[in-house]
Amino acid sequence: xxxxxxxxFAYLDEQTKRMIRRALLKAxxxxxxxxxxAGREMPxxxxxxxxxxxxxxxxxxxxxxLKVIDQGADDTTNAVSIRKFFQxxxxxxxxxxxxxxxxxxxxxxxxxxDLEEGQIMVYQVPIPEPLRFLEPRETExxxxxxxEEYGLMHxxxxxxxxxxxxxxxxxxxxxxxxxRYIMDPSPIPKFDxxxxxxxxxxxxFGAGREKRIYALPPYTPVKSLDFEDHPFETQTWDEPCxxxxxxxxxxxxxxxxxxxxxxxxxxxxxxxTTRREAGHVGPDxxxxxxxxx
Amino acid sequence: MYxxxxxxxxxxxxxxxxxxxxxxxxTGVAELSVDQIREQLKLAVDRVMTEGSVYDPELAALxxxxxxxDLIEAIFLVRAYRTTLPRFGxxxxxETGKMRLERRISATFKDVPGGQVLGPTFDYTHRLIDFALAxxxxxxxxxxxxxxxxxxxxxxxxxxxxxxxxxxxxxERDDEAVPGDITRHPSEFPMDRATRLQSLARGDExxxxxxxxxxxxxxxxxxxxxxxxxxxxxxVEYVPEExxxxxxxxxxxxxxxxMINQFAGSKKVAPQFTRGYGVAMGHxxxxxxxxxxxxxxxxAVELGEEVKAPAQDQExxxxxxxxxxxxxxxxxxxxxxxxxxxSELGLVRRMRQEVESNLAEAAE
Numbered sequence: 076x077x078x079x080x081x082x083x084f085a086y087l088d089e090q091t092k093r094m095i096r097r098a099l100l101k102a103x104x105x106x107x108x109x110x111x112x113a114g115r116e117m118p119x120x121x122x123x124x125x126x127x128x129x130x131x132x133x134x135x136x137x138x139x140x141l142k143v144i145d146q147g148a149d150d151t152t153n154a155v156s157i158r159k160f161f162q163x164x165x166x167x168x169x170x171x172x173x174x175x176x177x178x179x180x181x182x183x184x185x186x187x188x189d190l191e192e193g194q195i196m197v198y199q200v201p202i203p204e205p206l207r208f209l210e211p212r213e214t215e216x217x218x219x220x221x222x223e224e225y226g227l228m229h230x231x232x233x234x235x236x237x238x239x240x241x242x243x244x245x246x247x248x249x250x251x252x253x254x255r256y257i258m259d260p261s262p263i264p265k266f267d268x269x270x271x272x273x274x275x276x277x278x279x280f281g282a283g284r285e286k287r288i289y290a291l292p293p294y295t296p297v298k299s300l301d302f303e304d305h306p307f308e309t310q311t312w313d314e315p316c317x318x319x320x321x322x323x324x325x326x327x328x329x330x331x332x333x334x335x336x337x338x339x340x341x342x343x344x345x346x347x348t349t350r351r352e353a354g355h356v357g358p359d360x361x362x363x364x365x366x367x368x
Numbered sequence: 369m370y371x372x373x374x375x376x377x378x379x380x381x382x383x384x385x386x387x388x389x390x391x392x393x394x395t396g397v398a399e400l401s402v403d404q405i406r407e408q409l410k411l412a413v414d415r416v417m418t419e420g421s422v423y424d425p426e427l428a429a430l431x432x433x434x435x436x437x438d439l440i441e442a443i444f445l446v447r448a449y450r451t452t453l454p455r456f457g458x459x460x461x462x463e464t465g466k467m468r469l470e471r472r473i474s475a476t477f478k479d480v481p482g483g484q485v486l487g488p489t490f491d492y493t494h495r496l497i498d499f500a501l502a503x504x505x506x507x508x509x510x511x512x513x514x515x516x517x518x519x520x521x522x523x524x525x526x527x528x529x530x531x532x533x534x535x536x537x538x539x540e541r542d543d544e545a546v547p548g549d550i551t552r553h554p555s556e557f558p559m560d561r562a563t564r565l566q567s568l569a570r571g572d573e574x575x576x577x578x579x580x581x582x583x584x585x586x587x588x589x590x591x592x593x594x595x596x597x598x599x600x601x602x603x604v605e606y607v608p609e610e611x612x613x614x615x616x617x618x619x620x621x622x623x624x625x626x627m628i629n630q631f632a633g634s635k636k637v638a639p640q641f642t643r644g645y646g647v648a649m650g651h652x653x654x655x656x657x658x659x660x661x662x663x664x665x666x667x668a669v670e671l672g673e674e675v676k677a678p679a680q681d682q683e684x685x686x687x688x689x690x691x692x693x694x695x696x697x698x699x700x701x702x703x704x705x706x707x708x709x710x711s712e713l714g715l716v717r718r719m720r721q722e723v724e725s726n727l728a729e730a731a732e
Contacts, residue, residue, distance in 0.1 A: 082452070111554035116451040120444065121693045122700025146707045153703055155377050183707045201697070212683055214557050239719055245711035264711040284693045286554035310714050327706055328713065342707050 085132040085165040091115055095133035095288070099279060102290035107252025108220070109203050114286040124157060124182055125283030127199035131161065131180050134195065134279070140168040142176035147184035147325065147342035154182070173345050183246075185267040187324045187346040190276035192293065198261040200282040203289065205249045205259040225257050228300065236305055245310070251298045258289060258297075266309045266325045271297040316341045317359035319350035391436050405429040414621075414650025415439055419691065420446030421551070421570045422453075423620050423649050440572075444692045451551070460605040460614055461543060464624050464647075465525050467600040474526045475594040476628060482523020487599060488651075526596040527626045527643060536595075536628060536641040557683055564666055564686060565659075569647060571689030573655045579679045580661030588665045588677035591630035592644065599623045599651055623648045625656035629664050642671060 083089065098112035117125040135141070141161055145154040149171040157180060158169050170176050173186040180197040190196065206216045209227045219225070228249060235243045248265035252258045260271055261280060271278065271291065278291040291297060301307035315322045317338045324346055326339040338359055341347035351360070392399065406413055406429035416428035420443045428446060435441035471487025474480050486492075530536040548563040555567070568576065583590055601621050605614040627644040644664025646656035665679040666686075678684050688694060 088452070088454075111556070113552045113554055116447045116551070116692070118448045120699065121696025122698075123696065123703065125696075146704045150376055151704055152376075152380055155380060159377070182703075183705070201700070213687075214683065240722060243715060243719075245715045246708040262705075262708050264707055266711070284697055310711055325707065326710070328710055342710075 082164055084137070085135045085161065086118075087115065087129065087132045092133040095129055098288045099130070099133065099290060102279070102288050103277075103292050105256075106291055106295050107250075107256030107258040107289060109287040109289045112286055112288050114283045117283065119156070119160070121284035122201065123153060124180070124199035126281030126285075126288070127180050127182070127197045127283075128157060128160070128281075129283060130197045130279050130281035130288065131178060132165075134197075135161065135165055135167060135178065137165070137167065139177045140170050140175055142170050142173065142179045142345075143181075144179065144184060144186070144343075144345075145182040146327070147186070148344040150344065171345050172349075183262050183264075184325070184342060185263055185270045187321075187341070187343045188349075190270075190274055192275040194276040196274075196276050196278045198263075198278065198280045200259065200261045200280050200287070201284075202247075203259055203280065203282040203285050203287040205247075205257050220256060223255070228257060232300060232302070236302070241305065242301070242307075248307075249300050251300060252291065253295055254298075257300070260297075264310060264325060265299065265307075268297075268299045268307070269309065273297070312339060314339055314358075316347060316350075316357050318357045319347045319355045319360070320357040321347070321350055321355070391434070400433060402426065402429045402433055405432050411651060412437075412439060412442075414648070414652050415573060415655070416442045416446055418649040418652055418655060419443045419570050419572065420450065422446055422450045425650075440691050440695050444695070447692055457606060457608075458547065459617070460607065462602045462604060462620075462622070464598070464602055464622065465528065466522055467598055467602050467622070467624070468522060469598055469600040470621075471599040472523060472596065473594075473598075474596045476596075477526065480523070480526050480596075481529070489653075525598075525626065527628065530595075530628075530641070534638070534640060536643060539643070539645070555686065557686075558669070559682055559686060561663075561667065561670075564682070565645065565647075565663060567686045567689060568659045568662060571659070571686075572691035572694070573652070573658065575689055575691070575694075576658040576662050577654060579665075579685060580658035582677065583661050583665045583679045588668065588673075588680045590644070590661070590664050592661055592664070593628040594657065595626045595628040595643065597623070597625045597653060597656065599653070621650050623650070623652045623656045625653070625660045627657070627660035627664060642667070 085092075087095070094113055098110045102108065102110045114126065114129060117128055119125055119128065131141070141158065143149065143154045143158040143161075145151040148154065149158075161167055162169060173179065173188040174191070176194065178195045178197060179186065180199070182199040185196065204213070204216050206219055206228060209231055210216050210219065219227070232242050232244075235241065244265070246264045247259055247262040248268055250258050250260050250268060250271060260268060273294050273296060274291070275293050277293055280289045282288070299307040310325070312326050316324060316326055318340050321341055324341045324343055327342045329338045329340060330336070331338055406425050409429075409432065412432055413425050413428045416431055416439055417423055417425065420428060420431070422428075427449065428442065431442035431445040432439065434445060469482070469485055471489060472482065472485045474484065527536050531538045545562075548560070548566065550563060550566050559567070582588070584592070599621070601619045603616045604618050604620055606617045607614045625646040627646070629642045629644055631639040631641050642664065644660035644662075644667075646659030646663060648655040648659070662679055662685060665677070666682055668675045668680040673680070675681060
């Protein structure tokens with residue numbers, strides 16, 4: 076179509092890509108530090124992943140294979156829309172297989188399958204500042220990061236324990252990067268936090284509306300905040316995935332009817348499909364297969 | 369059931385087709401043309417240009433058509449287009465003192481050099497629904513001013529007359545300064561006034577209206593007077609590098625408001641009125657006036673006033689004035705959040721269980 080020929084490869088012009096790449100390099104040099112960048116207006120709304128899209132657009136090469144997930148799934152509407160966007164403006168290969176992807180753009184999840192060296196994760200970030208809900212002013216939070224003044228965060232976590240008996244943060248759970256910066260891992264469930272640590276993949280975070288980029292180079296130590304007597308722990312489920320029987324994956328709860336029937340299934344659709352193709356069967360696989368037909 | 373939860377490519381395509389059909393409405397009714405929108409919904413077009421930050425009535429009218437009249441959506445379309453345009457330079461500052469006026473009023477003086485010119489205004493209309501408009505027909509022609517000429521339609525700024533006497537502050541003028549660009553640099557606080565004005569100029573009209581209103585009701589009182597409001601056309605000049613002298617590249621319509629506010633002074637410095645400034649593309653008086661109130665309240669620190677009201681707080685005002693950003697983030701709540709919700713659900717269940725077992729233990 077003529078319309079698309081008016082745009083550069085991967086939509087952004089080369090000057091803009093260069094500006095974003097500079098911010099990325101700085102972010103990699105100071106892991107966990109939020110680098111301000113001159114975020115552009117994108118043809119998707121703020122809140123739909125414009126930060127991640129700009130990062131992907133800046134690093135994308137014609138030979139890349141792109142995977143886009145939202146809530147762990149390749150077929151959620153926004154993941155479909157972003158994948159289509161890059162097919163249209165960059166013409167790159169896309170995939171739903173985690174192992175085939177060279178770049179994985181994600182919202183709210185990290186794939187269950189271990190990432191590999193050479194892979195790049197791009198996270199969509201709504202509020203990059205982990206201290207934002209404790210201190211709304213950017214001028215203050217930047218100072219707090221600069222002085223490594225994180226007492227407020229520890230007080231918040233302590234108050235959670237005093238009030239609820241445990242830390243009441245279940246997603247966007249704050250982490251400390253390379254023993255220096257406290258970082259928001261984007262709203263991934265804390266279940267995924269251990270995957271951030273010492274990952275062989277390169278991890279990039281883009282916040283479009285807030286105009287911030289930050290990064291974790293491969294094999295960066297990432298520690299979820301906790302206390303000695305209240306160690307960090309992840310979510311667990313009492314039952315396996317209804318479709319593939321996995322007991323080690325993050326499960327979404329699906330309400331089946333108005334009588335309270337529920338089913339738990341893998342949020343990572345590729346993980347679930349791969350397991351089922353390999354012959355794994357969950358307790359409800361039969362029933363669901365029929366309902367879908 | 370399970371399949372329906374996760375959306376698909378097909379659903380998106382179908383939704384887009386339905387949107388296009390709904391946009392058109394009843395095909396028995398003639399389609400609205402872009403020209404009609406540009407000519408007859410001018411104030412909507414002007415708002416879209418102002419907050420979309422592009423002076424292009426044709427494009428704004430098209431965006432309004434595409435957005436089905438949703439102005440924030442239209443502004444978003446214009447912004448997303450604007451961001452792809454190459455930038456070849458910065459114009460010279462426009463001379464609003466040399467504006468060819470269509471309207472110019474001052475609330476501070478009964479008469480001013482150049483006169484009070486009402487122009488096309490709703491101000492003194494009675495807000496009675498004009499049912500005659502429902503029937504088609506041409507309105508009677510407005511009589512042109514008898515003394516209509518280029519000279520009479522240009523007039524100096526009212527505030528410049530006061531500035532001559534030192535009664536009102538004179539804005540700093542620096543023609544050589546390179547203006548900041550909020551679309552090319554992430555915001556940094558504290559923000560200088562020129563950059564703040566840039567943010568306010570593309571800021572949401574209703575938001576600035578509410579904030580400006582709050583300053584009139586005691587939240588950062590600044591005792592405003594509408595020193596001057598003017599509407600008219602100004603020339604835009606640009607200096608191409610290869611030529612080295614300014615060339616007029618076109619003309620744009622602007623609305624400008626200079627608000628006069630209470631004086632600042634001390635034992636050593638004689639008191640003088642301060643000012644707030646507002647400007648909008650096309651005819652946008654409400655926007656320009658609200659903007660000038662907020663500009664003034666944001667100068668609190670500079671003028672040694674205590675910062676205690678929302679309208680004086682730079683970070684609060686400027687980080688939330690962009691309606692494209694605001695609507696994006698508010699509306700993104702429509703996107704699936706089931707992974708995060710699931711983890712909250714698990715936590716609440718666990719906490720409820722703990723409370724219940726505690727209660728049961730206590731009962732034993």
